[in-house]
Amino acid sequence: MNTKLKLTRGGFAWGDTSCNYHTGTWRVQRPQHEYRAAPCHASCPAGEDPQAYIALLDSGKPQQAWEELVSINPLPAITGRVCPHPCETGCNRGDYDQPLAIHSIERYLGDLAIEHDWAYPVTAPPADAPHIAVLGAGPAGLSAAWHCLRNGLQVTVFDEEAEAGGTLFTIPNYRLPDDVVRAETRRLLKAGINFTADFKLGREMNLDELQRRYAAVFLAPGVMKSSEWSIDGVTPRDLHQGLHLLKEWGDVGALPPMKTAVVIGGGNTAIDIARLLVRNGVDTHIIIHSSMPDPAHPLADDMRAMPREINQALEEGVKILNHHGIKRLLLRGEKVTGIEIIRMRKLPDDNGKLHRIAFDGTESILHVDQVIPAIGQIVDQQGMEDLVHGEHHIKVDAWGQVAGSENVFAGGDAIDGNGGTVTEAVGNGRMTAQAIAMKLKQQGLPVIEPPVVVHYENLNTEYFEPAPRAEQAVLPVAERVGETEIEAGLSVQQVEKETRRCFSCGSCLSCDNCWTLCPDNAVLKSKKMAADGSYYVFDYDYCKGCGLCAMECPTGYILMVEDI
Amino acid sequence: MNTEKNSAISIEQLRRNQPRFEGIKSGHRACLGCGQALAARLVTEAAGPDVVVANATGCLEIFTTPWPESAWHIPWMHSVFENAGAIASGMEAALKAQGKSTKVLAFGGDGGTFDIGFQAISGMLERGHNVLYVCFDNEAYMNTGIQRSSSTPHAAMTTTSPPGSERMGKRHLKKDILTIVAAHHIPYAATTSIAYPSDIRKKVRRAMDIEGPTFIHIHCPCPLGWGHDGANSIKVARLAVQTGLFPVIELERTELIGSMPIRHPKPVVEYLKMQQRFRHLFTTKDARAREELEHIQALADHNIKHFNLQGDTMDALDSDGADTVRRGGMRWA
Numbered sequence: 047m048n049t050k051l052k053l054t055r056g057g058f059a060w061g062d063t064s065c066n067y068h069t070g071t072w073r074v075q076r077p078q079h080e081y082r083a084a085p086c087h088a089s090c091p092a093g094e095d096p097q098a099y100i101a102l103l104d105s106g107k108p109q110q111a112w113e114e115l116v117s118i119n120p121l122p123a124i125t126g127r128v129c130p131h132p133c134e135t136g137c138n139r140g141d142y143d144q145p146l147a148i149h150s151i152e153r154y155l156g157d158l159a160i161e162h163d164w165a166y167p168v169t170a171p172p173a174d175a176p177h178i179a180v181l182g183a184g185p186a187g188l189s190a191a192w193h194c195l196r197n198g199l200q201v202t203v204f205d206e207e208a209e210a211g212g213t214l215f216t217i218p219n220y221r222l223p224d225d226v227v228r229a230e231t232r233r234l235l236k237a238g239i240n241f242t243a244d245f246k247l248g249r250e251m252n253l254d255e256l257q258r259r260y261a262a263v264f265l266a267p268g269v270m271k272s273s274e275w276s277i278d279g280v281t282p283r284d285l286h287q288g289l290h291l292l293k294e295w296g297d298v299g300a301l302p303p304m305k306t307a308v309v310i311g312g313g314n315t316a317i318d319i320a321r322l323l324v325r326n327g328v329d330t331h332i333i334i335h336s337s338m339p340d341p342a343h344p345l346a347d348d349m350r351a352m353p354r355e356i357n358q359a360l361e362e363g364v365k366i367l368n369h370h371g372i373k374r375l376l377l378r379g380e381k382v383t384g385i386e387i388i389r390m391r392k393l394p395d396d397n398g399k400l401h402r403i404a405f406d407g408t409e410s411i412l413h414v415d416q417v418i419p420a421i422g423q424i425v426d427q428q429g430m431e432d433l434v435h436g437e438h439h440i441k442v443d444a445w446g447q448v449a450g451s452e453n454v455f456a457g458g459d460a461i462d463g464n465g466g467t468v469t470e471a472v473g474n475g476r477m478t479a480q481a482i483a484m485k486l487k488q489q490g491l492p493v494i495e496p497p498v499v500v501h502y503e504n505l506n507t508e509y510f511e512p513a514p515r516a517e518q519a520v521l522p523v524a525e526r527v528g529e530t531e532i533e534a535g536l537s538v539q540q541v542e543k544e545t546r547r548c549f550s551c552g553s554c555l556s557c558d559n560c561w562t563l564c565p566d567n568a569v570l571k572s573k574k575m576a577a578d579g580s581y582y583v584f585d586y587d588y589c590k591g592c593g594l595c596a597m598e599c600p601t602g603y604i605l606m607v608e609d610i
Numbered sequence: 611m612n613t614e615k616n617s618a619i620s621i622e623q624l625r626r627n628q629p630r631f632e633g634i635k636s637g638h639r640a641c642l643g644c645g646q647a648l649a650a651r652l653v654t655e656a657a658g659p660d661v662v663v664a665n666a667t668g669c670l671e672i673f674t675t676p677w678p679e680s681a682w683h684i685p686w687m688h689s690v691f692e693n694a695g696a697i698a699s700g701m702e703a704a705l706k707a708q709g710k711s712t713k714v715l716a717f718g719g720d721g722g723t724f725d726i727g728f729q730a731i732s733g734m735l736e737r738g739h740n741v742l743y744v745c746f747d748n749e750a751y752m753n754t755g756i757q758r759s760s761s762t763p764h765a766a767m768t769t770t771s772p773p774g775s776e777r778m779g780k781r782h783l784k785k786d787i788l789t790i791v792a793a794h795h796i797p798y799a800a801t802t803s804i805a806y807p808s809d810i811r812k813k814v815r816r817a818m819d820i821e822g823p824t825f826i827h828i829h830c831p832c833p834l835g836w837g838h839d840g841a842n843s844i845k846v847a848r849l850a851v852q853t854g855l856f857p858v859i860e861l862e863r864t865e866l867i868g869s870m871p872i873r874h875p876k877p878v879v880e881y882l883k884m885q886q887r888f889r890h891l892f893t894t895k896d897a898r899a900r901e902e903l904e905h906i907q908a909l910a911d912h913n914i915k916h917f918n919l920q921g922d923t924m925d926a927l928d929s930d931g932a933d934t935v936r937r938g939g940m941r942w943a
């Protein structure tokens with residue numbers, strides 16, 4: 047400032063001099079950037095943060111997006127196809143128009159990585175790093191192995207089969223082609239995971255020996271034994287379990303001869319086997335006492351299979367008798383000729399607990415050649431009898447540690463309380479690998495807290511526009527004959543549009559709203575990312591705490607906190 | 611974008627390196643959530659550095675220049691209440707005589723534009739000076755303590771139009787200043803709102819490109835005078851547009867050449883109930899309150915019909931689309 051200049055009192059002031067006065071002193075509340083978990087993130091069993099990789103994809107960085115994705119879930123091409131996507135059920139966009147097609151984006155990135163043969167991003171562990179044994183090369187085992195590697199540990203995966211994939215190969219090709227499983231698992235193994243095929247616990251080695259040789263053991267054997275099934279103690283002589291038939295079809299490509307069949311169960315295995323039978327010309331019913339799922343009005347006793355799969359099964363000619371149960375088997379000798387079915391429902395008792403109630407007088411007869419149970423599977427105990435103690439599943443704590451054992455962990459379908467999805471298995475694997483790494487560093491395992499979630503009410507949706515959800519092309523029913531995959535992936539153009547639909551809940555969208563709308567220029571834009579992960583910095587010297595930025599933040603990323 | 615995280619970003623350096631031109635700097639004494647402060651920054655940002663400003667008395671003048679300080683980053687002169695138009699005319703003539711192309715802006719509130727300064731503005735328009743006049747309309751004399759102006763909307767409460775046994779707030783209607791100004795046969799006159807910053811910038815740029823008198827009328831909520839939380843200024847401004855009470859339109863030589871369509875007109879009650887200046891329309895069982903609510907709804911419906919505001923399809927530039935955000939802030943361009 048030129049202080050020599052003589053000026054008339056009150057007649058003149060230098061420009062910008064108001065900056066000497068800090069209006070921040072007026073403030074009683076202060077805006078703050080606060081990351082909160084998007085519901086897609088909070089509801090993902092694998093722990094993915096779709097918002098994060100969608101942001102990178104939207105910014106034109108597909109490979110970085112994929113790397114962000116596989117930093118949590120190493121099998122996106124697989125889960126993108128088979129996951130029941132609770133992320134989309136949770137998606138805040140569902141309250142606005144339609145949820146984001148997150149599973150399609152996930153699949154797109156997975157397929158893109160296969161197409162370009164992108165290497166899994168990890169640095170090789172040091173030669174003297176502890177070595178972890180993983181039993182089972184299904185999704186839980188592969189995920190655990192990958193995350194052990196990411197945590198700087200050496201790892202070897204053992205499996206009974208000749209190649210990695212486990213239960214993924216029992217999912218029919220029209221949903222999940224074997225080629226996709228191979229393309230993804232093989233590339234993953236190349237990241238630095240040792241693989242030992244044809245290994246059966248209790249045959250090649252027993253658990254004690256594994257424990258002695260390795261720093262920790264992760265058990266992910268899956269559930270390869272079918273639950274026992276009978277009607278009042280009666281089972282037909284030529285009984286075939288659903289899982290067994292699927293595996294046989296995968297290995298041999300043939301099914302036992304039958305014209306009509308009834309599948310018992312409402313999970314994905316039941317749907318898979320029913321669709322396979324219909325494809326082979328078998329007139330197929332599914333019998334299940336649960337309700338048909340309706341994503342808009344979920345019920346406690348809904349069928350567990352994915353609504354999308356159920357709809358496609360119905361389209362293809364599978365007949366579903368829901369709210370029905372089997373009362374009696376009609377046998378000619380020991381061979382089934384039909385079943386007596388009865389209407390039943392699961393109804394809550396006085397304490398709200400669901401019980402099956404059959405309704406007398408609603409019995410009818412269904413003539414079938416085969417009764418195929420697909421009511422669930424249990425752990426094959428061989429080699430770990432001391433651990434399972436005759437239970438159907440392995441009992442573990444929240445971090446996957448097997449009770450009473452220092453260095454044995456378990457995950458995937460085999461553990462108690464698992465929902466039986468690929469994604470959940472991937473999540474178990476990741477958490478447990480983290481737990482193993484912390485244990486080996488003599489760190490205690492913290493209590494797992496649920497994240498703070500940003501809800502629809504926390505968003506300002508004035509700043510968004512309705513846009514239709516991208517739908518994957520589906521093969522017409524008439525063409526669904528062989529093994530051809532039914533759903534096609536999204537095109538680049540579709541993905542571009544879809545990523546733009548993301549609300550970016552709870553994270554900075556870099557939309558410039560706060561910077562543009564602050565009446566006091568107290569939001570500064572930065573080229574470098576600030577410590578809080580945004581590109582904006584509050585200038586608390588001048589911020590008066592009006593709260594306008596928080597109100598107009600589309601994603602709920604700005605919170606006002608008391609500041610007196 | 612640089613993705614490297616940096617905890618030690620220098621605020622001083624950032625302030626100096628903002629990627630926009632700021633005609634008004636921080637430290638001004640506007641109230642929390644002031645719509646006018648925001649509008650003035652957006653206008654100067656779009657008008658750019660090569661301007662001089664004549665500013666009528668009013669909030670803007672007061673809060674930007676608490677002597678011996680000034681928040682202005684551009685040459686700025688305070689006229690008195692009634693003569694911003696005349697001062698701007700003189701500035702323009704002087705610059706013209708010197709052969710300079712610097713654009714003259716004149717700023718006034720609704721008091722200085724609709725009422726006190728009106729004759730000077732009329733003269734400026736009639737003589738065809740190359741001046742962009744911007745009216746920051748907060749619908750009353752807020753600076754002196756919320757007295758009614760001819761811009762105050764019908765039925766609003768001010769200190770000089772209190773509701774009571776005789777009247778339900780202001781008896782008269784809001785003056786249609788835009789049509790009056792346009793009747794001077796000027797090349798460009800437009801309304802806009804702080805809820806749509808890109809619309810403000812677009813219109814300022816358009817006016818800056820025109821040689822001759824132009825007029826932009828910006829709806830600026832006043833948290834203190836209207837009685838709403840400062841955090842809600844944008845929300846209130848947006849509702850004024852979405853209800854049809856503040857039509858966003860453009861006139862060239864009196865012809866309506868453009869309007870921001872309203873995608874889904876909202877009931878005026880949504881706008882009114884956010885503001886204490888209309889609370890007498892909601893807190894009484896008085897039949898007159900109901901009548902006035904219907905009256906205001908009828909005024910909005912009339913605007914929508916008269917200015918053809920009802921949108922028929924989803925338009926990227928309508929009242930719902932014009933503020934859509936994108937990752938990376940592209941929409942504010």
